[in-house]
Amino acid sequence: MASLPSFRSLLKQVLHLRESPQRTALAFAIGVFIAFSPTYGLHTLMVLFCTWALGLNFLALMIGAFINNPWTIVPILGATYWVGALLLGRSDGPSFDWHDLSFTAIYEQVMPYAVPFFLGGLVLSLLGAVLAYPLAYYFLTKHRQAHPLDPTIRDDSPQNL
Helix, strand or coil: CCCCCCHHHHHHHHHCCCCCHHHHHHHHHHHHHHHHCCCCCCHHHHHHHHHHHHCCCHHHHHHHHCCCCCCCHHHHHHHHHHHHHHHHCCCCCCCCCCCCCCHHHHHHHHHHHHHHHHHHHHHHHHHHHHHHHHHHHHHHHHHHHHCCCCCCCCCCCHHHC
């Protein structure tokens, strides 16, 4: 059974993709947009869709989307609600009654916070993507200047797959 590639090897693959830095940075920025989008549970499907529909690199998209991970989800969720509430002029924080966990009770408790959550997610998604593109482009171009691609290596050689 083959072992999973390390993060370092995946990053190396992204840094040496045989596509323009603009295209790789765009894929990463869209991945960051997905990471902050409030469509939890659908992030991987969104990455797959963007890979298929836009022809963007899967690895670059996934690395951007993995900004939202088990270690960052709580701060991202908090920031998402806080930004949306701030924009809507709300100062109330979410509260939850743990005594009734029926679907109806949960729905009634969550719905008042849905609009600030989705608004905050949209704003953070856009802001994240707008910031991620120039940063990714800068680092990709600097890395490729320091480590030029070997023209003798084909795109389909085993080390590039």
